[in-house]
Amino acid sequence: MFLGVHVSISGKIYESVDRAASLGCSAMQIFSRNPRQWRQLELGEDDAREFRKRRKEQGVEVVAVHVPYLINLATSYGPLYKKSIAAYIEDMQEAALLGAEYVVTHMGSYKNSTLPQGLKAFIAAVDEIFKETKGLSVKLLLENTAGSGSWLGATFDHHRRIFEHVKDSHRLGVCLDTAHVFEAGFDIRRPQVVDMLLAQIEEKTRKGAIHVVHLNDSMTPKSSHHDRHQHIGKGLIGGAALKYIVNHPVLREAAFILETPKETPHSDGMNMKRLRSMVA
Numbered sequence: 001m002f003l004g005v006h007v008s009i010s011g012k013i014y015e016s017v018d019r020a021a022s023l024g025c026s027a028m029q030i031f032s033r034n035p036r037q038w039r040q041l042e043l044g045e046d047d048a049r050e051f052r053k054r055r056k057e058q059g060v061e062v063v064a065v066h067v068p069y070l071i072n073l074a075t076s077y078g079p080l081y082k083k084s085i086a087a088y089i090e091d092m093q094e095a096a097l098l099g100a101e102y103v104v105t106h107m108g109s110y111k112n113s114t115l116p117q118g119l120k121a122f123i124a125a126v127d128e129i130f131k132e133t134k135g136l137s138v139k140l141l142l143e144n145t146a147g148s149g150s151w152l153g154a155t156f157d158h159h160r161r162i163f164e165h166v167k168d169s170h171r172l173g174v175c176l177d178t179a180h181v182f183e184a185g186f187d188i189r190r191p192q193v194v195d196m197l198l199a200q201i202e203e204k205t206r207k208g209a210i211h212v213v214h215l216n217d218s219m220t221p222k223s224s225h226h227d228r229h230q231h232i233g234k235g236l237i238g239g240a241a242l243k244y245i246v247n248h249p250v251l252r253e254a255a256f257i258l259e260t261p262k263e264t265p266h267s268d269g270m271n272m273k274r275l276r277s278m279v280a
């Protein structure tokens with residue numbers, strides 16, 4: 001089990017390792033660039049080397065790179081689709097340069113299209129991305145969503161379709177977000193629902209597919225379809241349910257990464273303390 005936080009890349013990207021280490025993280029997640037802008041600068045080899053060096057020195061075992069929000073592989077708008085594929089290829093290459101294990105992605109929105117067309121577009125895009133990044137060891141993790149609008153990923157049937165049809169599906173994995181799954185309608189406050197959900201995910205993808213858990217409480221109720229994270233134990237999921245998830249045998253090898261609110265400079269430390277206290 002690995003525990004960590006999504007940390008800022010402000011300044012130099014390798015300074016994010018120091019931020020994670022200062023919180024006692026054995027795992028961390030970053031954006032490799034501004035999440036709301038297209039790429040401005042390429043990652044330099046010197047910065048990547050320093051990132052890898054500091055990570056080794058600080059004992060950070062798992063690094064996940066989250067894909068920026070602008071990218072959409074399910075879109076029916078041609079120019080955005082092509083630009084998204086190109087950006088994905090660059091992100092996979094940069095994640096590999098950093099030595100990251102995982103790239104985490106939302107699956108995109110099929111707005112102005114249909115669900116089958118959105119899934120078909122996503123699968124074709126991933127096939128092209130994997131073709132252009134052949135040989136990289138970094139895995140692409142598909143994150144579930146809260147189910148708003150035309151976003152893919154609120155049901156794990158979407159994951160199943162993608163795992164079934166992507167040619168190099170061994171390069172795929174799952175990132176399970178606890179707030180999103182609750183907001184999508186799964187009552188993970190009940191242990192039997194958690195057991196069922198995890199079994200269902202492995203059945204629809206593969207055994208051991210969940211490599212990262214975004215451990216977040218929720219500000220909004222079950223089935224709200226809003227994406228609103230809350231501090232651990234302070235939301236509508238609650239500490240008891242999150243503790244059950246943290247200690248679930250199916251997730252023994254997963255990295256638990258917090259994406260909780262950063263209201264003060266002490267917020268991450270507070271949530272990490274709560275997370276560590278849950279580990280049996």
